[in-house]
Amino acid sequence: MDKKEKVLEIIKRLDKRYPNVKTALNFNSALDLVVATILSAQTTDINVNKVTENLFKKYQTADDYANVSLTELENDIKSINFYKNKAKYIKNLAKKLIEEFNGQVPKTMNELVTLPGVGRKTANIVLWNVFGINEGIAVDTHVKRISKLLGLTENTDPDKIEQDLMEITPRKYWGKLSHLLIMLGREICKAKAPNHKICPLSDICPSSTT
Structure with missing residues (x-):
């Protein structure tokens, strides 16, 4: 599959695992x-x-x-x-x-x-x-690392990574994609010990060892 098809599959699988995803930061305003x-x-x-x-x-x-x-x-x-x-x-x-x-x-x-x-x-x-505005894709350390592992970008600069991801991702998913990748990074795809066995993306991730 090409990158546009791949990112849709990633969103579909992660959305199933992390429904109603949002920032982990508490706020009232x-x-x-x-x-x-x-x-x-x-x-x-x-x-x-x-x-x-x-x-x-x-x-x-x-x-x-x-x-x-x-x-x-x-x-x-x-x-x-x-x-x-x-x-x-x-x-x-x-x-x-x-x-x-x-x-x-x-x-x-x-x-x-x-x-x-x-x-x-x-x-x-x-x-x-x-x-509820999709203006771009927030690129933190998780998004930076995982998007490269998944083969969605070759860049290391956050602004360039954002542009790469925006190019292949439908606008309506921009905000969601960032938080889905962050959740994956916190729970499964940890930098020091990624758990490929339980990762829902293991079969489409170039870095997977399974």
């Missing part, structure tokens, strides 16, 4: 998810969810983040890796939301990527999970 995604860099979603359980009760608007002292915000997220840099991103993001977007998270890729700490990956996650 678009602002919550932007903040959670910024915090998730270089750490696990589990760690982020532990921190945001109280964080999202304390900070519910852009004004809340903008008006708190940097020291206090740092203290609220200090168990997260690189918390000092992330606190600065969140503060500056909140200020930009107030100054340019009436305190609301924008709904377009072009606007989202102007926010401090927000790249295409974060923007794609927010657009699909909050607004």
